[in-house]
Amino acid sequence: MINVNKKVLWISDYELDLAPGGSQRSDKILIDKGKILGFNILKVNKDNFKNISDLNRFDIIVSSNLAWINQLDPSFINKISNHHYHVRVEHDSNAYLNPEQRRKLFPVAKKLFFYPTITMLFLKNFMVTFLKML
Numbered sequence: 120m121i122n123v124n125k126k127v128l129w130i131s132d133y134e135l136d137l138a139p140g141g142s143q144r145s146d147k148i149l150i151d152k153g154k155i156l157g158f159n160i161l162k163v164n165k166d167n168f169k170n171i172s173d174l175n176r177f178d179i180i181v182s183s184n185l186a187w188i189n190q191l192d193p194s195f196i197n198k199i200s201n202h203h204y205h206v207r208v209e210h211d212s213n214a215y216l217n218p219e220q221r222r223k224l225f226p227v228a229k230k231l232f233f234y235p236t237i238t239m240l241f242l243k244n245f246m247v248t249f250l251k252m253l
Contacts, residue, residue, distance in 0.1 A: 122132075125157070127178065127181060128163065128177040128180045129163070130182045131164060131183035132164060132165045145208075146208065149181075149212070151162045159176075165191060168188055168191075168192075174201075175203075181205075181207075182199050182206070182207055183208045197223060199224065200224050204227060205228050206228060206231075206232070207230070207232070209231065222223070
């Protein structure tokens with residue numbers, strides 16, 4: 120277990136017990152696998168993300184659905200994008216992000232994961248247009 124003691128902050132609007140949707144299910148699968156691999160994962164949601172005052176105490180930040188979190192605190196995207204190791208898990212079109220937030224969040228991510236294929240098709244077309252804006 121090479122990942123023992125690596126601290127991961129997983130940020131997403133909801134958890135599976137609060138909103139049993141597809142993104143919550145895939146988040147849970149990834150979190151459970153990460154724990155098996157030895158990662159120390161703290162999951163926060165729209166109700167408790169403001170309790171995390173220092174993102175830099177985590178080795179890795181994983182951001183998933185952030186629609187509600189972005190509404191509650193739009194500056195939180197900046198905090199995530201300033202972290203030294205951010206991983207983005209994308210489940211949908213992320214239409215809740217404005218172009219500036221996309222420019223901050225996506226290029227700095229060390230890894231990007233997209234679900235499912237329909238999202239990839241949508242985002243492929245969207246990202247081509249978005250990247251031309253950079």
